[in-house]
Amino acid sequence: MKPDFREVGLKESEYRAIIKILGREPNTPELRILGVMWSEHCSYKSTRPLLAKFPNTGGAVVQGPGENAGIVDAGGGWGVAFKVESHNHPSAVAPFQGAATGVGGIIRDILAMGARPVATLDGLCLGDGNSAHTRSLAEGIVKGIAGYGNAVGVPTVGGKTIYDGCYNGNPLVNAMCVGIVPLDSVVSSKTAKPGQLAILVGSRTGRDGIAGAAFASSELTDDTRSSRPKIQIGDPFVEKLLIECCLDIHSRGLIVGMQDMGAAGITSSSSEIAAKSGTGIVIRSDLVPLREENMKPWEIALSESQERMLLIAEPENLPEIERTARKWELECAPIGEITDDGLFVIMDKDEMIVSLPAGMVGGSCPVLPWPSRKPAEKTIMQRTAAPSADQPGYILDQLLGMLGDPNLADKSEIYHQYDYMVQTNTVIPPGSGISVIRIRENGRLIGLTMEVDPWKCDIDPFTGAAETFLKALRPLWVSGAEHLAMTNCLNYPSPENPENFWVLSRSVEGFAAVARDLVCPVVSGNVSLYNESTGSRILPSPLVGVVGLYEKTENLLRESTLRDGDLIFLAGTSGATLNGSHLARRTGMEPISTPFDYLPEREVAFMRSALKTSRENLASSGRAIAGGGLLISMAKTCIASGRGIRLDIPVSAKLPELLFGEGGARALYSVPPSCENQFISAWSGIPVIRIGEAGGSELSMGTVMNIPLHHLEQIWRR
Amino acid sequence: MKTSVVVFPGSNCDLDVVHAVRATLQTEASLVWHEDSELPEGTELVVLPGGFSYGDYLRCGAMAAKSRIIGAVRKHAERGLPLLGICNGFQVLTETGLLPGALLANRSLSFICDYCHVRVERNDTPFTCMYGKGQVLRIPIAHYEGLYFLPAADLDALEREGRVVFRYCSPEGDVDERFSPNGSLNGIAGVTNTRGNVLGMMPHPERAGESLLGSSDGAVLWRSLHKWLEGSLGK
Amino acid sequence: MTFLVKILIFPKEGVLDTQGKAVARSLKRIGFEALNDVRVGKYIQVWLEAGNEAEAIAKAGSMCGELLVNNLIEDHRIEVERCGL
Known part of the structure; x- marks a missing residue:
């Protein structure tokens, strides 16, 4: 029975657009294929203009x-x-297989x-x-x-x-x-020509992952959580063979195009090649090596069985490609050919199952203009829990809490x-x-x-x-x-x-x-x-x-190669704020909708000085300050270097922002005393202040704190 | 040094070994396909590299141990020439029976990729003749099944015969259960056959070949082999 | 005649069964305290042609000896069942 367009995930406006393009109603397999190919996951219909x-x-x-x-x-x-x-979505429903096949897909x-x-x-x-x-x-x-x-x-x-x-x-x-x-052997999916073969290499095709792309384009409900049959199973062993086999074939110049079979499997890989190359393609579903019996042509076309690649090659290269696939113990079958009629066609023996314009399947579908x-x-x-630097132990408590x-x-x-x-x-x-x-x-x-x-x-x-x-x-x-x-x-x-x-x-x-x-x-x-x-x-x-x-x-300047006696510098403008910081979230401060500073010219200046510092070997270590702010960066540097830092920062009301604020181009450098002047001049025009010295086995800051590294490390390692 | 590195389907450290040998000794190593029945003419060293041969399905190394090339590898070892199994290659050697024991799942039941320290227990083998006895190496491991196991009586015999070549240890060289990352019996990281020409080891010497990457302690193993082969051929 | 051979493989007595131990710990944690031991092994099904049951068992035994079982660390048991009629 022909499914309703809503069942395959299409909207009414989309269904009308399909009828308008085709000048007829799509048949059942066509409807299923368009439902998947026009899904958000395959078509980017919500975000293309963005x-x-x-x-x-x-x-x-x-x-x-x-x-x-x-x-x-x-x-x-x-x-x-x-x-x-x-x-x-797959990782939410089946964490092990979802994550595994995610890795497999991006590798292909x-x-x-x-x-x-x-x-x-x-x-x-x-x-x-x-x-x-x-x-x-x-x-x-x-x-x-x-x-x-x-x-x-x-x-x-x-x-x-x-x-x-x-x-x-x-x-x-x-x-x-x-x-x-090598830049002279990049493979393109835009260069297929009529008469070339579409060859499937890799695993056999089963029912796994059918319409997974449509699944990824909807919200997870309790119902979808039970939809495990849609989850694909990965086989890294076959993927390894597939990598070696495809690179082997490619290095000998046997192919003109190659596509991963990810979402929507044979359909997306083949229709995209046709759409991008401005050709048509015919896929013969009865030639696809199967793992399960009685699969319908549309199931074969949409299966997301893993570890498969589609190769486009001149017919005379087929025997050599088949020989190579045999060496790597992989399935290999010519399953179709490039045509000149601009159509994406699926044949099951002599029966035409699907005939759609290739651009409609693997090109673009109408954009969905969502209101904003x-x-x-x-x-x-x-x-509520405003930071107060003078409160005894405050800085240390926050540091240790955040490190863990x-x-x-x-x-x-x-x-x-x-x-x-x-x-x-x-x-x-x-x-x-x-x-x-x-x-x-x-x-x-x-x-x-x-x-x-x-x-x-x-x-x-x-x-x-x-x-x-x-x-x-x-x-x-x-x-x-x-x-x-x-x-x-x-x-x-x-x-x-x-x-x-x-x-x-x-x-x-x-x-x-x-x-x-x-x-x-x-x-x-x-x-x-x-x-x-x-x-x-x-x-x-x-x-x-x-x-x-x-x-x-x-x-290459490493992050954690502090040396005893190095001078510690904080370089860069402080655009740091507690808004949205780890400290704010820890202490329950509600965020405010204040934009952060975005000052590209400052970033460019920071980039120039940072590159100069590393190129001229002016520092023994350097670390861009990120999550958790300055003090966390410092603690991580100390732990990984196995060396302490004596900080010399005056206590002021601004201390929490300075130590725990996030954002802005800032970096922590350790500079050998002999390079101090050159380092400072490399940062001319950008605030750079000396805030301490490396040495000992504690992270200390006057009367504010003095904590042994092994204690820091213990907390950081949880 | 004419080196042959066997490639099984799923091997993934084969090219790393070729690179390590080339970078250390400036000599080429050739890859040998598992379906070949002969090693290249004049092969002096055979390496069974790390990886996941046949996906490590069934048991690690079990299916590779039945490959066609193994007959030639066995003959090579019988001639007294050096044969090295690294990680999965070690598992293949125990499955072929060329080395005793078996490699079981790590105590943590997790894959472990990390640097560890091993102590050189013997420096009278082709693989270790340029190390000092008792020298501590910093060298990576990367495996799920690296817990070396032998029934108690066989283990005693192995120890009595001094066939443990590498043992996990602290950076200072102390051997203790705490320093064995995978729970190996007696902290065993590498063992040899009675004759001393077949070595299986879980740590990866090919990954400790350049200080840029963190350690060059493994390079000495290739130099040892080179020296030993030159000496033995000169005899 | 086609036979279904069921091969059960489990760690030998005295071999560290890290998986079994971990499973036992988990079972105890969720309340199954009254358990003595857990061993985790594997179960292999092989369909093969043989003249009679004894021959099927013999064939399966060779498979175990040559590939499926590592006698140093594993024990096994073979069960045979005739398929169809």
Whole structure:
């Protein structure tokens, strides 16, 4: 029986648009296919006009959005391909498999560019960090990432993990993958020509994950929680074989195009190739190797079985491709061919099942113009637990409380479960504000950062998003890297709520402003909406991933290499505020809707001085100040260096803001006395103050505190 | 030093070994496919690398131990030439019976990727002849199944014969249960056969080959092999 | 004739069964205190052709000896059942 258009997730206006384009009613398989391909997850119909605001060219950009991943030039003829993608809904329902297949999917996106995957990073937003439910969910997610990433041989080199009650029913799992590719052999999905074959390589196709994309485009209800059959099962062993097989085939010039089969499987991969290449494609569902019996053509076309790739190749190369797939023990079958009629056609033997314009399936569907409304101002900050620096023990109590907070505490329990060293290129492993890997092929180092700050985006989405982005840039600069480009994942609740849509729009504008002002183009990304469940919805959680490049290996300035006798400097303008800070949340201060400072010219000046500092070796360590503020950054530096700091800061009413305030371009440097003058002159025009000296085994500050490092470490390690 | 690194489906440290050998000794190492029945002519060192051969389904290393290439690997070992199994490669060696024991799930039931310290218990093997006896190495581990197990009587015999080559220890070289990251019996991190030419070890020497990456303690293992092979061939 | 061979594999007495211990701890934590021991093993089903039951058992025994079971750490039991008629 033909389903109602609402059952496949379409709106009435969309159904009318379909009839208008086709000049007829779609048949059942067509309706199911359009329901999936016009879902939010596949079509970005709610956000396309917003995403158009992102600058995506210039600088080092080789490939902007529109392919499976973006690519930047990393020198020596090598490109870095990267992208972040969400797997939020599947991870909420089945944490282990959801997270695992999220990693698998993003790795294949990078592979589809012809790139060898060399690193992954994971952004995890989890519920209340002290609840048993969060712990068990987190364990499933972490074991899923570990189980997949470790076996597939791609190191998990970093990421970001945060905790907040808003994620209790809606955990976020954003996976980013980075790959390297010779710039002269990047694979494009725009170059298919009539007569070429569409070849499926990888696992057999089953019913798993059918219409998963539509599932990801709706709110989680108690009903969807029981919808486990939709969850795909990952097999990292096959993925490893698939990587080696596809790179083997590609390196011998046997293919002209390659697509990952992610959401909507064969349908999306094949229709997108046809739409982008301006051709048609015919898929023969009866030729697809199956794992289950009696699958209907539309089920085959929409299955989200994992570990499959679609290759586009000239017919004469088929035998060699088949031979290579056999070597790697993978299924391989020609399942269709590129045509010249612009149609996406599915044939089951001689019967035509589906015939739709390719552009309608894998191109674009009508945009959904959601109404937008600015939310009412938040209440004025209540000074219920106002910080008072002169209260004895206040600073120390807050420091220790924050160090043990799941958001700021040691996360090695998570990352020691990930193989972060395989491929032997990991220079700075997880546990820092930045991850650094080497590209062996050109001898360069790249820096990778990931940030998400829902609390600041909640207070003011424009400057909150800008600050999130800047928090990912500053550690790169301080460590000596110039940023190349960014990728992002826009995690939000339902866009159908006008206030949510306003917040989404404003934070996109915040990202766009920084991308434009600092020349850090957006080369790829993903949108995940409807992150709500019965009774709760997430705070706005746009996540950013940035790739930076070091001019020379010697330029790398590490975070925690304090040396006895080093002078401690605080460099940068204090735009720091307690609004939206960890301290404010701990002490119950209500946030106010005051925008944060966004002063791009100050960021540029900070970047120049930071790069000069690392290039001229003026410091023995440097750390961009981030979550928790100055004192937390200092404590982490001391713990990791195994050295203390004697702080010399006058006690004043401004002390809580100085020590715990967040935001703004600031960094903590340790400078050998012999470099003091040069260091100060590198920072001319920017406030830089000497605040202490490294040495001993305590973190001390006059009469305010004096705490042994082993005590700090004990609390930080929980 | 002519090195052959066996590639099983799911191996993922094969290229790392090739890189480590190249970076340390400036010599090439060749990859050998598991379905081959012969090792390249003149192979002096065979390495079974880390990874997840056959997905580590059934038991780690069990299916790789039945690969066609294993016949040639066995012959290589019988000739007294060095054979090294790292991590998954160690698991393959125990499954083939070339080394005693079995590797069970870590005590924590979690995958562990971290630096650890191991003490060199013997420096009279081809793999360790350039280390000092009792020297402490800082070297990474990355495994889920690394708890070395042998029934008590066999374990005693192994110890009596002095076949433990590496033992987990503190940075100062003290051996104690606390310093064994995975719960291995007697803190065993690496064992050899009676003849001393087959070594299995859970730590990854190829990951400790460059100070840029955190440690270069593993490079000496390749230099030891090089020296030993030159010496033994010169005889 | 087709036989379904059921192979049950479990850790040998005296072999550290970390999984079994962890499961036992969890069971006790949620209230099943009156338990003595837990062992976690695996169960493998093999469908094979054989002339009779004895032959099926013999074949399954060879499979266990050569690949499915590591005798150093595992014990096993084989059960055979004829499929269809």
